[in-house]
Amino acid sequence: MKDYEHFNSRKSAIVVVRDASSRAFSEEVLVAEIKEIAKSAGFWVSEVFECTVRTPFYRYYLSRGKVEEIKRRLESLPEVGFVILSTEVTPSQQRNLENEWQRRVLTKSEVIHEIFAERAKTHEGKIRVELARLRFELSRLPGKGHVLSRTGGGIGTRGPGEQKIEVERRAIKRKIAFLVQRLEQLEKQRKVQKKLRNENKVPVVAIVGYTNAGKSTLLNTITDAAVAVKDQMFVTLDTVSRESFLPGVGKVIFSDTVGFIREMPSTIRDAFKSTLLEIKEADLILEVLDITDPQYRTHFQVINQTLNEIGVGNHPKILVLNKVDLISGQIPNLERDFLETTSSCVFVSAKKKIGIENLRREIAALLSKKMVKLILEIYPTQVQELQREIYRFGYVESVESVKNGEKIRMHCVVRRESKDYIEKKAAV
Numbered sequence: 001m002k003d004y005e006h007f008n009s010r011k012s013a014i015v016v017v018r019d020a021s022s023r024a025f026s027e028e029v030l031v032a033e034i035k036e037i038a039k040s041a042g043f044w045v046s047e048v049f050e051c052t053v054r055t056p057f058y059r060y061y062l063s064r065g066k067v068e069e070i071k072r073r074l075e076s077l078p079e080v081g082f083v084i085l086s087t088e089v090t091p092s093q094q095r096n097l098e099n100e101w102q103r104r105v106l107t108k109s110e111v112i113h114e115i116f117a118e119r120a121k122t123h124e125g126k127i128r129v130e131l132a133r134l135r136f137e138l139s140r141l142p143g144k145g146h147v148l149s150r151t152g153g154g155i156g157t158r159g160p161g162e163q164k165i166e167v168e169r170r171a172i173k174r175k176i177a178f179l180v181q182r183l184e185q186l187e188k189q190r191k192v193q194k195k196l197r198n199e200n201k202v203p204v205v206a207i208v209g210y211t212n213a214g215k216s217t218l219l220n221t222i223t224d225a226a227v228a229v230k231d232q233m234f235v236t237l238d239t240v241s242r243e244s245f246l247p248g249v250g251k252v253i254f255s256d257t258v259g260f261i262r263e264m265p266s267t268i269r270d271a272f273k274s275t276l277l278e279i280k281e282a283d284l285i286l287e288v289l290d291i292t293d294p295q296y297r298t299h300f301q302v303i304n305q306t307l308n309e310i311g312v313g314n315h316p317k318i319l320v321l322n323k324v325d326l327i328s329g330q331i332p333n334l335e336r337d338f339l340e341t342t343s344s345c346v347f348v349s350a351k352k353k354i355g356i357e358n359l360r361r362e363i364a365a366l367l368s369k370k371m372v373k374l375i376l377e378i379y380p381t382q383v384q385e386l387q388r389e390i391y392r393f394g395y396v397e398s399v400e401s402v403k404n405g406e407k408i409r410m411h412c413v414v415r416r417e418s419k420d421y422i423e424k425k426a427a428v
């Protein structure tokens with residue numbers, strides 16, 4: 001056990017943000033984001049060090065002077081057990097910093113992996129997170145080999161460190177192969193379920209947005225479901241779907257997706273790719289934004305960029321501006337670029353149930369474009385079977401007895417593409 005490992009139980013940390021001002025996003029965004037990530041992983045951030053490094057020292061990724069300055073500061077912060085870096089460093093740089101500072105040093109990716117590991121609820125979600133973690137570990141092995149191989153072997157020979165790494169690499173690859181196989185089986189099962197759902201043509205509404213925007217809360221409010229809701233990033237790691245009834249449409253499936261974030265580690269992004277790809281099959285996308293977050297414009301960019309990457313940039317969308325209950329003054333004016341990418345825009349409070357009926361109406365209005373109204377006259381003996389068929393594609397609005405009880409008139413709403421099929425069934 002290293003001297004500083006006893007700090008692990010106290011999750012107090014300082015955050016080091018390097019070269020924030022030279023990036024595409026503002027310093028404020030980067031600092032707020034890394035603090036939020038640290039908080040979601042259960043860290044209490046006591047200080048943030050922002051540094052611009054003109055001459056980085058390869059050994060540390062920071063300049064020698066900065067390493068010293070942080071070291072001195074840490075000496076007066078005995079309660080701090082961790083240093084979280086806003087970007088990635090090599091395993092050897094990480095080890096060197098740990099030796100200098102005598103604290104655990106974590107990179108942003110490591111912290112995000114930790115959050116995902118803690119939050120995964122379903123069996124499939126857990127496998128995905130474990131896969132991401134193993135792939136991340138694999139990508140960092142070469143760096144570790146470099147550090148360890150310095151302990152033995154001469155030029156041109158393999159040091160004991162590197163041999164050990166080779167053994168580790170093989171073990172990780174074996175685990176990855178096993179998990180990939182398991183995941184493929186689970187995906188097959190899911191495809192069968194999805195096929196059944198597609199046969200029934202139930203419209204799907206995907207709820208997407210930056211992490212912590214209120215997606216799970218909205219899913220709950222819209223469908224009265226109970227999905228875990230916490231004021232932390234990435235609470236939802238697996239797609240959670242719930243059904244609800246919308247007038248003019250019938251049964252609708254609402255799906256809560258994994259939260260988006262800028263610079264999601266590629267291992268996590270790959271692991272959850274298929275979850276994100278499910279958005280492709282949605283009939284409508286609800287793009288949720290936390291309007292009270294000072295960074296909501298950046299979040300909007302990140303979401304749209306991710307949606308474009310998945311290939312659903314032009315899908316029908318409703319922009320849902322959430323948490324209006326926290327706005328005391330005037331609701332912010334939205335620029336044209338906000339509104340141009342979406343079919344409509346609704347202000348709500350998912351938590352306080354404000355604007356939800358309006359949102360449901362907007363959703364119904366967009367989805368009902370794919371629906372048609374039918375009036376069928378059938379014999380009473382046909383009612384049961386026909387109703388069953390109608391509910392696969394929509395719903396029955398009302399039923400009345402006509403022609404002295406000889407026939408039944410049914411008013412129903414069904415998906416446009418099922419119209420001929422239903423009419424044929426009714427004509428039998």
Ligand SMILES: Nc1nc2c(ncn2[C@@H]2O[C@H](COP(=O)(O)OP(=O)(O)OP(=O)(O)O)[C@@H](O)[C@H]2O)c(=O)[nH]1
Pocket residue numbers: 209210211212213214215216217218228229230231232233234235236237258259260322323324325326348349350351352
């Ligand atoms: N005041 C207020 N708080 C809200 C509202 N909607 C959500 N919240 C809070 O915001 C926090 C995050 O909500 P979630 O629904 O978990 O957010 P999410 O987008 O699903 O988060 P991830 O699963 O991490 O992607 C919780 O503390 C909610 O109670 C709202 O309309 N008003």
